[in-house]
Amino acid sequence: MLSIKDLKVSINGKKILNGFNLEVKAGEVHAIMGPNGTGKSTLASVIAGREIFEVTGGEIIYKNQNLLALAPEIRAREGIFLGFQYPVEIPGVSITNFMKTAVNEHRKYKGLAPLTATEFLALMDEKKKLVELQTKLANRSVNEGFSGGEKKKNEIFQMAMLNPDLSILDETDSGLDIDALRIVANGVNKLKTKDNASIIITHYQRLLDYIVPDFVHVMYEGRIVKSGGKELALELEEKGYDWIKKELEEKSNL
Amino acid sequence: MEASKNNIIEEVTQGEYKYGFVTDIENDFAPTGLSEDTIRFISAKKNEPEFLLEYRLKAYRHWLTLEEPEWAHLHHPKINYQDIIFYAAPKKKEQLGSLDEVDPELIKTFEKLGISLNEQKMFTGVAVDAVIDSISVTTTFKETLAEKGIIFCSFSEAVKEHPDLVKKYMGSVVPYTDNFFATLNSAVFSDGSFCFIPKGVRCPIELSTYFRINAANTGQFERTLIVAEEDSYVSYMEGCTAPQRDENQLHAAIVEIVALENAEVKYSTVQNWYPGNKEGLGGIYNFVTKRGICKGNNSKISWTQVETGSAITWKYPSVILKGDNSIGEFYSVAVTNNFQQADTGSKMIHIGKNSKSTIISKGISAGKSNNSYRGLVKTTKSAVNARNFSQCDSLLLGDKCGAHTFPYIEVGNKSSVVEHEATTSKISDDQLFYCKQRGIDTESAIGLIVNGYAKEVLNKLPMEFAVEAQKLLSISLEGSVG
Numbered sequence: 001m002l003s004i005k006d007l008k009v010s011i012n013g014k015k016i017l018n019g020f021n022l023e024v025k026a027g028e029v030h031a032i033m034g035p036n037g038t039g040k041s042t043l044a045s046v047i048a049g050r051e052i053f054e055v056t057g058g059e060i061i062y063k064n065q066n067l068l069a070l071a072p073e074i075r076a077r078e079g080i081f082l083g084f085q086y087p088v089e090i091p092g093v094s095i096t097n098f099m100k101t102a103v104n105e106h107r108k109y110k111g112l113a114p115l116t117a118t119e120f121l122a123l124m125d126e127k128k129k130l131v132e133l134q135t136k137l138a139n140r141s142v143n144e145g146f147s148g149g150e151k152k153k154n155e156i157f158q159m160a161m162l163n164p165d166l167s168i169l170d171e172t173d174s175g176l177d178i179d180a181l182r183i184v185a186n187g188v189n190k191l192k193t194k195d196n197a198s199i200i201i202t203h204y205q206r207l208l209d210y211i212v213p214d215f216v217h218v219m220y221e222g223r224i225v226k227s228g229g230k231e232l233a234l235e236l237e238e239k240g241y242d243w244i245k246k247e248l249e250e251k252s253n254l
Numbered sequence: 255m256e257a258s259k260n261n262i263i264e265e266v267t268q269g270e271y272k273y274g275f276v277t278d279i280e281n282d283f284a285p286t287g288l289s290e291d292t293i294r295f296i297s298a299k300k301n302e303p304e305f306l307l308e309y310r311l312k313a314y315r316h317w318l319t320l321e322e323p324e325w326a327h328l329h330h331p332k333i334n335y336q337d338i339i340f341y342a343a344p345k346k347k348e349q350l351g352s353l354d355e356v357d358p359e360l361i362k363t364f365e366k367l368g369i370s371l372n373e374q375k376m377f378t379g380v381a382v383d384a385v386i387d388s389i390s391v392t393t394t395f396k397e398t399l400a401e402k403g404i405i406f407c408s409f410s411e412a413v414k415e416h417p418d419l420v421k422k423y424m425g426s427v428v429p430y431t432d433n434f435f436a437t438l439n440s441a442v443f444s445d446g447s448f449c450f451i452p453k454g455v456r457c458p459i460e461l462s463t464y465f466r467i468n469a470a471n472t473g474q475f476e477r478t479l480i481v482a483e484e485d486s487y488v489s490y491m492e493g494c495t496a497p498q499r500d501e502n503q504l505h506a507a508i509v510e511i512v513a514l515e516n517a518e519v520k521y522s523t524v525q526n527w528y529p530g531n532k533e534g535l536g537g538i539y540n541f542v543t544k545r546g547i548c549k550g551n552n553s554k555i556s557w558t559q560v561e562t563g564s565a566i567t568w569k570y571p572s573v574i575l576k577g578d579n580s581i582g583e584f585y586s587v588a589v590t591n592n593f594q595q596a597d598t599g600s601k602m603i604h605i606g607k608n609s610k611s612t613i614i615s616k617g618i619s620a621g622k623s624n625n626s627y628r629g630l631v632k633t634t635k636s637a638v639n640a641r642n643f644s645q646c647d648s649l650l651l652g653d654k655c656g657a658h659t660f661p662y663i664e665v666g667n668k669s670s671v672v673e674h675e676a677t678t679s680k681i682s683d684d685q686l687f688y689c690k691q692r693g694i695d696t697e698s699a700i701g702l703i704v705n706g707y708a709k710e711v712l713n714k715l716p717m718e719f720a721v722e723a724q725k726l727l728s729i730s731l732e733g734s735v736g
Binding site for chain 1: 682683684685687688689690691692693694695696698702703705706707708709710
C-alpha cells in the first residue's frame with residue numbers, strides 16, 4: 001500500500017528525515033517510536049502533504065502512485081488520514097457541518113452522490129458511538145474549547161467517518177487519561193480491517209497495550225534504526241532509548 | 255437545505271460574478287447631466303404632485319451648496335455628476351394590470367436572478383417588489399396584503415394613492431439636507447418601495463425588494479420608506495445586482511424606517527452590486543443612507559446586512575432610539591476582495607430611557623481591498639440607563655489587504671453603559687491544512703471558515719436569504735488565497 005524509499009526531507013535548510021525507508025501492507029499496524037526530535041511528526045506531515053517541508057530526495061509510492069505529486073486534499077480523498085497531534089480550532093464551524101462537507105467531497109471524488117441529511121445523520125450516530133462522542137460535542141465548533149481528550153476522540157471520530165485506507169495517528173495518546181486512551185484505542189481497533197493499514201506514532205509503550213502492532217520501528221536522527229515485533233516496544237520501555245543510541249554508537253565504532 | 259449546500263460548493267468552484275448579464279430592454283432616459291430641467295423632467299415623467307417637485311427642487315438647490323464628503327477611508331476619482339443619466343425607466347405599456355403585461359425580457363431577467371415574480375412565491379411566503387433601473391416593475395401579493403390593511407407598493411404608486419402618508423413620513427428620518435448623497439437622492443430619486451403596516455398588524459409574509467441596475471451610464475437612486483404603526487411587525491428584505499460594466503456606476507439610495515410604539519421592523523440586505531473586475535475596473539459606487547427611528551416606546555429596529563458587492567461601499571445603517579426602552583440592532587458582514595473598498599458601520603443615537611443597542615460587525619478583507627468599520631454610539635443626557643454593546647471583528651486573508659476600525663463613542667450621561675470589543679484574526683495555514691487533510695480543497699475550506707466566522711450575523715437573516723448569503727460569501731472570496 002505504502003512504500004517509502006530513501007526519503008530525505010528538510011525545513012529551512014535543516015535536514016530532518018535522512019534516508020527514511022518503510023513498507024506498509026494492507027492489514028498491517030506499524031508503530032513508530034523514538035525520542036523527541038527524531039522526525040516522527042515530520043514524517044506524518046510529509047505523507048499528508050504539508051507544504052512547508054521540502055522533500056530533497058527519495059520517493060513515496062502509495063497505491064502505485066507517486067504520492068508526492070498529489071495535492072493534500074487529493075491524498076485525503078485517496079484514503080490517507082492524519083490524526084493530528086495538535087488538532088486546530090475552527091471557530092463557528094460545527095463538527096457536523098465540517099464532516100458533512102468532508103464526507104461529500106470524498107464521495108464526489110469517487111463519483112458518488114452526496115449523502116442526504118438523513119443518511120448523513122445516521123452515519124454520524126453510528127460513528128459517534130464508536131468513540132463515545134457526545135452529541136452535544138458534535139454540535140460544537142471544531143475543537144473549540146475541547147479538552148485534550150475530546151480533541152483526540154474527535155480525531156478518531158473523523159477517521160471513522162472518512163473510513164481511510166491508511167491512517168497515521170500522530171501521538172494520539174499524548175494528553176490522554178487512561179479512560180480516554182482506552183476509548184480511543186478501542187475505536188482504532190474496531191476500525192481495523194484486513195484492507196486498511198495504520199501507522200501509529202508514539203513515545204510510550206502504553207498505547208501499544210491497547211493497540212497491538214504487527215511491527216515496531218525505532219526512529220532516530222531521521223531514519224529507522226531498529227525494527228521488530230511488538231516485543232521491541234516492551235524492551236524499549238524497559239531499557240529506554242539510550243540503549244538504542246548506545247547500540248548505534250557501538251556499531252559505528254566497529 | 256441539503257441541495258443548496260452542495261450548490262454552494264459547486265458554485266464556489268465555478269466562480270465569477272454571475273449576475274453580470276445585460277438585458278435588452280428599451281429604456282426611457284432623462285438627458286445626461288443634472289439641472290433643474292432634469293428634475294422637472296423626472297417629476298413630469300412620473301406625473302408627480304406639486305409638493306414632490308418642490309421637495310426635489312429644494313433638495314437640488316441645497317445640494318448645489320454641498321461638497322462631496324471626503325472623510326471616509328475611501329479613494330476614487332472625482333465623480334462627474336454631469337456625466338450621469340439620472341433617470342432610466344424600462345419602457346412599458348400604459349398600465350400594468352397583471353404580470354402578463356410585463357415585458358417578457360424583464361420576466362426573463364428576474365428568472366435569471368432566481369426571483370420568480372409569479373404567485374409561486376406564495377409557497378415561500380415572500381412578497382416581492384422588483385425595481386429595475388430605479389423603476390418598480392411589479393409588486394406581487396398586493397391583494398393578500400391589502401386584506402390586512404398592509405400597503406406594499408412602489409414609491410411612485412404610494413405618491414399617487416397615499417400622498418398623505420408619503421408627505422407625513424418622507425424625509426422625516428433622513429431630511430433632504432442630511433448629507434451630500436441623501437440630498438442628491440432627494441432631488442433625483444426615481445422610484446423605490448413603500449411599505450405601511452397598520453396598527454396591531456403582524457405582516458404574515460416577508461416583504462422583499464429586488465433592485466437591479468441595467469442601463470449603462472446610469473445612476474440608480476431609489477428610496478424606500480417603511481412605516482410600522484403601533485404594535486405592528488414586519489420583516490423586510492432587500493437584494494441588489496447589476497451587470498458587469500467597465501465604467502463605474504453610481505448608486506445613492508435612501509432607506510427610512512419609522513417604528514411607532516411597540517412596533518418591530520427587521521430589515522435585511524444582501525448587497526451584491528457588481529464589484530468591478532480583478533484589476534479594479536468598473537463596479538458600483540454604493541453611497542447609501544439608511545436610517546430608522548424608534549419613535550415610540552418599546553419599539554425595535556434591526557438591521558442585518560451582508561455586503562459583498564460594489565467597488566465602493568459607503569453605508570451606515572443607523573437607529574435613532576427616541577422611545578423609552580427602544581432597541582436598535584445592527585448585524586453586518588462586509589466582504590471586500592481584489593480592489594474593493596468598504597467604509598461601513600452603524601450609528602446608534604440613544605435618546606430614550608433604558609434604550610438598548612447592539613452592534614455586531616464582521617469585516618472580511620482579501621486581495622488588495624480595504625475594509626473599514628466606522629460607527630458612532632451616542633447617548634444623550636435624556637438617555638438614562640442606556641446600554642450599548644459593540645463588537646467589531648476583522649478577518650484578513652492574505653497580506654495585501656487592510657482592515658480598519660473607527661469607533662466613535664459619545665456618552666452624555668452617567669448612567670449609560672457603552673462597551674466596545676474588537677478583534678483581528680487571520681485564517682491560519684494550520685486551519686487550511688487541517689481542512690485539506692480531510693479532503694476539503696482550499697476554496698471550500700475558506701468558504702467554510704468564513705461562513706463560520708460570520709455565523710452570528712448570518713443566523714439573523716431570514717431563511718431564504720441565509721442560503722443565498724452563504725453562497726455569496728464563498729463566491730466573493732474566490733481566488734483570494736494561493
